[in-house]
Amino acid sequence: MAAWRRPAHPHQGHRIISLAIIFVLMPAGAVTVGAFLGGLAxxxxxxxxxxxxxxxxxxLFASIVIGLSxxxxxxxxxFLGVxxxxxxxxxxxxxxxxxQLVKEQAWRRAGVYAVATAVLGAGGAYLGYLTSGVGLAS
Known part of the structure; x- marks a missing residue:
């Protein structure tokens, strides 16, 4: 029968739990709270x-927030980006x-909407990036 051994350090198990909280639970909580608020918006x-x-x-707003983050x-x-x-x-x-616009054969409106979304989204992300300070430093 194996003899019982004392852990090398009395708080050795706590370190693993602390790392799990820092690297798994905190990001998951940040995503959860951020998603709740984003969903409400x-x-x-x-x-x-x-x-x-x-x-x-x-x-557009989501693109700006991602750039800012x-x-x-x-x-x-x-929290913000994800x-x-x-x-x-x-x-x-x-x-x-x-x-739906294509189904209704509203070709022009569908094209304008698609292009506007892409251009404004990319522009919004870039604006957020510049505003974040990272874009200004490069």
Whole structure:
């Protein structure tokens, strides 16, 4: 029968738990809270009449937030970029709306909407990036 041995250090097991909290639970919590808040913002924007405006604004704002998050500490990047902006942006709704416009043969409106979303989203991300301070330093 093996003899019982004392741990090398009395708090040795605590270090593993602390690392699990820091590297797993805190980022997961940041994503969860960020996604909750981003989802609320998305829901609020979805209440704007006309549909397309709310989706465009949600994707534009999410792009700005992602650009801004690049200048922050990693934990804030996870909270804002992954959680908040991830829940706020709505590319699936964009695809549904574009599909509906194509189905209605509203070609011009679909094209303008797609290009506006892409250009404004990229511009918003770049604006956020510049505003973050990272873009200004390069």
């Amino acid at each position: 998305r829901w609020g924007l979805s209440r704007i009449p006309g549909g397309l405006t709310g989706t465009l604004l949600a994707n 690049l200048g922050l500490e990693p934990r804030w990047q996870v 959680g908040f902006a991830g829940a706020l942006s709505t590319w699936s709704t964009l695809a549904k709306e574009l599909g």
